[in-house]
Amino acid sequence: MTERTAHAATDLLRVRGLDVTYRRSRLRGGDVHAVRGVDLTMGRGETVGLVGESGSGKSTIGSAVLGLVPATGGGIEFDGADITHSTRTDRRMLARRMQVVFQDPYGSMNPAHTVGDTLAESLRYNLGLPAEEIRERVLRALDDVGLPPGAAHRYPAAFSGGQRQRIAIARALVMEPDFVVCDEAVSALDLSVQAQVLNLLSRLKHTRGLSYLFISHDLAVVRHLSDTIVVLYAGRVVERGPAALVADRPSHPYTRALLAAAPVPDPIAQRRRQAERRLATTATTATTATTASTAAGRAVTGCAFAPRCPFAQETCRSDRPELVEHDGVAVACHRRDEIGAGTALPLQRSA
Structure with a gap:
């Protein structure tokens, strides 16, 4: 068995050239090209974090993997099987192994149903299990997320936001899946509750052997849970690599901008991040006229981030950079070697 074949055998999810x-x-x-040519690989028991601003395409990738939106190009494999254009029957079978936790748990629950009925619904519909086994799975899932058995007899309105998200996680767990998509699963929670839910997800990863596709706009949150981070901008991957390297020493200017947007308790570091954000805003204003005139005359073929990038040069605006690996981190940036990794943004924008 070759090394490539051995890796393929351990991959749970493989996304190749995905277009949506x-x-x-x-x-x-x-037409809106939400995702363009995205490659992604996830091993068993691994967490891959997708990070980017609203509109970057990260949630669309999760929806395509789950079959909620159709792929218009490329392919998706799950455990070695092509699921790109799976039928409804196939997806019903896949629901036993693939689950999702959304941002708003209350919006995805029927307020007229008890928590127990909500958790049992998928077991009845997808698995047809007997009542006693359904009850056992429901109680076990509630226990795993730190809720008492009595929670099964209460209605969603009786719970706080953090408790509702635990219920949403329990609803995914009752199917005993291998793979869970967490789509902004903690972004609606306050910081203390957010930390509790992240710790819960981390524990469940190890006790249940779960693999996560963790989607968030917050790089710091993604860093906490992920093994690998994939940074998306305008539907394309701009940086991909081990979580520690991408989050602690970001190479792409966009990844640095995401890092600068996260507040930190150190006042000196926070002032530096605020200065970097002001610089990025200045760069955006300075290039708006150029970008508008270019887009009016022909399709923009360069780097999509160039209008906002303080490092951008003419090459960046005319030629789209390819994703190239540097020391274990793949980066799509013409000037990556010049600006290095993790360095502060310059005080003056490059010509």
Whole structure:
């Protein structure tokens, strides 16, 4: 068995050249290319974090993997099987192994159903289990997320936001999956509750052998749980690598901007991050006119982040950079070697 074959045998999820386009009429602005040529690999028991701003394509990737939106190009494999264009019947079978935790647990629960009924619904529909086994799975899932057995007889309105998210996690656990998509699963929670839920997810990863596709706009949150981080901008991967390297020594200017946007308790470090954000804003303003005129004349072929990048040069605006690996981290940036990794943004924008 070759090394490549051995790695493929241990991969749980493989995404290759994924494209997702939302079709719209010209009156509504034309088609939206949400994801373009994304490659992603996840091993068993691994957490891959997808991070980026709203509109970067991260949630669309999760939805494509789950079959909630169709892929318009590329392929998706789960445990060696091609699931790119799975039928509804196939997806029902996959639900036993693939689950999701959304941002708003209350919005995805029927307020007229008890928590026990909500957790039991998927077991009845997908597995057809007997009542006693359903009850055992429900109580075990509630216990795993730190809720008492009595929670099964209460309604969603009786719980706090953090408790509802635990219920949403329990709903995923009752199916005893291998793989869970966490789509902004902690972004609606305050910091203390957020930390508790992240610690819960981390514990469940080890006790249940789960693999997570963890989606968030917050690089610091993704860093806490992920083994690998994939940074997305305008539907493309701009940086990918081990979580510690990407979060602690980011190479791409966009990844640095995400890091600078996260507040830190150190006042000196916070002032430095605020200065970096002001610089990025200045760079955006300075290039708006150039970008508008270029887009009006022809399609933009360069780096999508160039209008906001303080390092951008003419090459960045004319040629799209390829994703190239440097010391274990893949980066799509023409100037990566010049600006290095983890360095502060310059005081003046490069010409």
